[in-house]
Amino acid sequence: MNGADIERAMANFARATGKPLAPQWNAELREVELAEGVDALPGMVAALGWEPARRVSGRPRPDQFPLLAHDPGSGWAVVQQWDDSESMALVGERASLPYHEDLHFFTIDLPDPLSSDADRAISVFWRAIKRRKQPLIMAGIATVFANLLTLATSLYSMQLYDRVIPLASFDTLFVLTAGVAFALTLDLCLRSLRAILIEREAQDIDAEVSEFFFARAQAIRLDARPPGIGTMAAQLRGQEQIRQVLSSGSLFMLADLPFALLFIAVIAMIGGKLALVPIISLPLAIIFAMILSRIIRKGTDRAQVSGNRKNGMLVEALDATETVKANRGGWFMMGRWNRLVREIHHYEDPVKRASAVASSLFSTLQQAAYVAIMGWGAYLAANGQITTGALLACSIIAGRINGPLVAQLPNLIVQWGYARSSLQALDGILKLPLDPATSAGALRPDTLSGAYAIRDAVFAYPATQRPAAEIETLQISPGEKIAVVGGIGSGKSTLLKLLSGLYSPQHGTVLLGGLDLGQVAEDVARRHIGYVAQDARLVNGTLRDNLAMGLGDVGDEDIMEVARSTRLDTMIAARSEGLALQIQEGGRGLSGGQRSLVGIHRLLLARPDIWLLDEPTSSLDQATETAALQAIDDALADDNIMVMVTHKLQLLPRFTRVIAMANGKIVRDGPTQDVLRELLPPRPGGARSSPEGTVTTSRAGGKIS
Numbered sequence: 001m002n003g004a005d006i007e008r009a010m011a012n013f014a015r016a017t018g019k020p021l022a023p024q025w026n027a028e029l030r031e032v033e034l035a036e037g038v039d040a041l042p043g044m045v046a047a048l049g050w051e052p053a054r055r056v057s058g059r060p061r062p063d064q065f066p067l068l069a070h071d072p073g074s075g076w077a078v079v080q081q082w083d084d085s086e087s088m089a090l091v092g093e094r095a096s097l098p099y100h101e102d103l104h105f106f107t108i109d110l111p112d113p114l115s116s117d118a119d120r121a122i123s124v125f126w127r128a129i130k131r132r133k134q135p136l137i138m139a140g141i142a143t144v145f146a147n148l149l150t151l152a153t154s155l156y157s158m159q160l161y162d163r164v165i166p167l168a169s170f171d172t173l174f175v176l177t178a179g180v181a182f183a184l185t186l187d188l189c190l191r192s193l194r195a196i197l198i199e200r201e202a203q204d205i206d207a208e209v210s211e212f213f214f215a216r217a218q219a220i221r222l223d224a225r226p227p228g229i230g231t232m233a234a235q236l237r238g239q240e241q242i243r244q245v246l247s248s249g250s251l252f253m254l255a256d257l258p259f260a261l262l263f264i265a266v267i268a269m270i271g272g273k274l275a276l277v278p279i280i281s282l283p284l285a286i287i288f289a290m291i292l293s294r295i296i297r298k299g300t301d302r303a304q305v306s307g308n309r310k311n312g313m314l315v316e317a318l319d320a321t322e323t324v325k326a327n328r329g330g331w332f333m334m335g336r337w338n339r340l341v342r343e344i345h346h347y348e349d350p351v352k353r354a355s356a357v358a359s360s361l362f363s364t365l366q367q368a369a370y371v372a373i374m375g376w377g378a379y380l381a382a383n384g385q386i387t388t389g390a391l392l393a394c395s396i397i398a399g400r401i402n403g404p405l406v407a408q409l410p411n412l413i414v415q416w417g418y419a420r421s422s423l424q425a426l427d428g429i430l431k432l433p434l435d436p437a438t439s440a441g442a443l444r445p446d447t448l449s450g451a452y453a454i455r456d457a458v459f460a461y462p463a464t465q466r467p468a469a470e471i472e473t474l475q476i477s478p479g480e481k482i483a484v485v486g487g488i489g490s491g492k493s494t495l496l497k498l499l500s501g502l503y504s505p506q507h508g509t510v511l512l513g514g515l516d517l518g519q520v521a522e523d524v525a526r527r528h529i530g531y532v533a534q535d536a537r538l539v540n541g542t543l544r545d546n547l548a549m550g551l552g553d554v555g556d557e558d559i560m561e562v563a564r565s566t567r568l569d570t571m572i573a574a575r576s577e578g579l580a581l582q583i584q585e586g587g588r589g590l591s592g593g594q595r596s597l598v599g600i601h602r603l604l605l606a607r608p609d610i611w612l613l614d615e616p617t618s619s620l621d622q623a624t625e626t627a628a629l630q631a632i633d634d635a636l637a638d639d640n641i642m643v644m645v646t647h648k649l650q651l652l653p654r655f656t657r658v659i660a661m662a663n664g665k666i667v668r669d670g671p672t673q674d675v676l677r678e679l680l681p682p683r684p685g686g687a688r689s690s691p692e693g694t695v696t697t698s699r700a701g702g703k704i705s
């Protein structure tokens with residue numbers, strides 16, 4: 001019974017429950033010493049920061065499986081179901097576990113950042129807030145206390161005017177002041193505690209919510225992603241705005257609203273008819289607030305949309321600086337930028353005007369309520385209907401009703417207007433379809449290999465009418481090495497993405513080993529299907545990070561061994577930082593050829609069952625290309641499938657079969673020799689010319705020239 005034992009059981013449990021664990025999920029366990037036996041589980045769960053495991057007592061019922069089981073004799077395992085009345089089938093092992101009294105069973109909610117039954121963004125925030133009861137309770141207590149304190153200070157003033165001053169009763173003054181001082185100190189402590197707690201929890205909520213949206217954005221199906229990446233990034237950042245509004249002190253002011261009724265009742269008790277002033281002014285403020293929120297709604301929505309587009313344009317302009325500069329496109333971009341800025345101002349202007357007018361209106365309302373209380377109160381006091389102290393107390397309490405709450409309403413409404421627009425944008429992102437890994441019914445086979453079978457597959461990019469790929473039928477058997485050729489825009493890359501499962505056809509099916517790729521869990525598909533994109537992009541980090549990304553424990557020796565075969569070692573040796581070479585966003589810092597080589601290198605480290613390469617050698621020199629292709633050939637197992645898109649005719653003899661595409665359709669498909677015979681014009685004297693040059697297929701009939 002050691003750490004590895006329980007880790008293996010946990011991996012089996014994850015498999016059985018259909019929730020993938022992160023690649024390095026157990027990295028933090030290396031630092032901790034797990035207890036022996038059944039006590040290992042709580043330690044492990046605590047170290048990983050997961051929800052505690054729940055014990056299942058007695059004989060497990062059929063609906064409780066799968067369960068983690070601990071047997072004092074054989075250690076940890078995962079039980080799947082009852083085999084018979086006395087033994088249970090184990091997950092990942094062929095044996096069964098006999099039931100006995102010393103077995104302990106547990107279940108655990110594995111973390112899944114994407115799990116949410118919420119289809120509205122606001123539910124994600126509420127779920128995170130509701131999970132943290134402590135600050136909410138504290139905020140509630142502090143609110144109650146702050147409001148009671150208002151009553152205490154106003155009654156204190158009343159006593160001073162009515163009892164202490166007329167009678168010079170200093171003992172009463174001392175006792176009252178001590179009482180109020182104590183209440184003030186308590187209030188200070190509670191408020192500070194509330195602020196600290198809210199700030200701490202706000203960070204946790206922020207982490208939870210941003211993890212959810214980040215994971216969600218990453219899990220969106222590639223073929224469903226909106227084209228404006230910068231715009232989408234701005235929409236995702238809108239969550240910060242929402243979080244700020246939700247955790248801002250001004251929102252807690254709303255909790256004061258019910259106390260307004262209590263205050264009005266107290267004013268009625270001590271000031272009689274004076275209660276009419278807040279009875280009129282408070283609803284008036286609320287009606288003004290509702291009107292303001294209606295007026296600004298359209299403006300905030302449109303300003304937010306334009307703001308997000310502006311962010312998208314900024315990202316695009318910075319990303320494409322080279323092209324923009326080289327083509328003297330600076331003025332063109334500047335024109336677009338200025339138009340967007342003007343558009344935002346155009347939409348924001350009415351919001352600003354309405355909020356400025358509302359602020360003045362609210363401030364006038366406050367002053368008017370004060371004057372009404374004091375003026376009418378003075379009249380009542382002069383007539384002896386209320387005391388001077390009662391008048392003062394009423395003015396303090398009425399100030400509390402109309403004061404902070406009403407003063408902050410316009411600002412809060414504008415903030416909420418923008419937050420609401422951000423929520424709408426996030427709702428839109430939540431509606432985008434996800435990779436199959438997230439659905440409970442995703443297939444999780446142990447291996448994903450065998451033959452490909454595409455039938456009547458039609459794929460069109462979003463917002464385009466014409467299909468980019470229409471494949472009536474395509475069979476690929478294990479062991480085949482296929483080249484895909486065709487003119488630009490003929491659908492080669494799209495076919496490769498369909499084979500990778502990154503794109504799903506809108507009609508028809510892509511089967512691999514008899515399984516519909518659209519139903520296979522994303523992590524399983526990525527483990528078995530290797531794909532090098534045409535535009536191999538790298539991410540910010542070291543060269544080592546980029547080479548070993550998603551591959552778990554890959555050592556430097558493995559990396560260097562592969563590097564020797566691809567000639568990447570020459571580049572690594574030429575840089576003093578070696579594998580620690582810092583790569584900037586998008587792979588800046590490496591040449592185009594070096595970036596391609598990193599993509600090929602990654603695949604060689606991953607050793608998938610299916611190798612899909614989109615023009616991987618188009619930017620390599622001849623010697624490096626030969627070395628890289630040889631390394632791939634050497635790494636391919638007999639039953640592996642390789643499909644490579646290429647424009648280079650001279651590479652075709654390396655493949656067993658060639659598929660030629662035109663207009664999204666397969667127009668030639670056959671053994672390399674047969675297709676080459678059709679491609680190459682016969683030389684004078686009967687011999688065929690050597691395969692050189694690039695391959696293009698004309699639109700009509702797919703003739704290759």
Ligand SMILES: Nc1ncnc2c1ncn2[C@@H]1O[C@H](COP(=O)(O)OP(=O)(O)OP(=O)(O)O)[C@@H](O)[C@H]1O
Nearest residue numbers: 461464468486487488489490491492493494495534
């Ligand atoms: N993201 C996209 N959105 C809309 N249309 C697209 C998108 N990507 C490609 N297309 C269109 O789909 C068709 C097929 O594109 P694809 O990238 O598969 O061609 P290709 O044969 O790989 O071309 P190339 O040899 O130039 O790389 C083209 O007409 C292209 O304009």
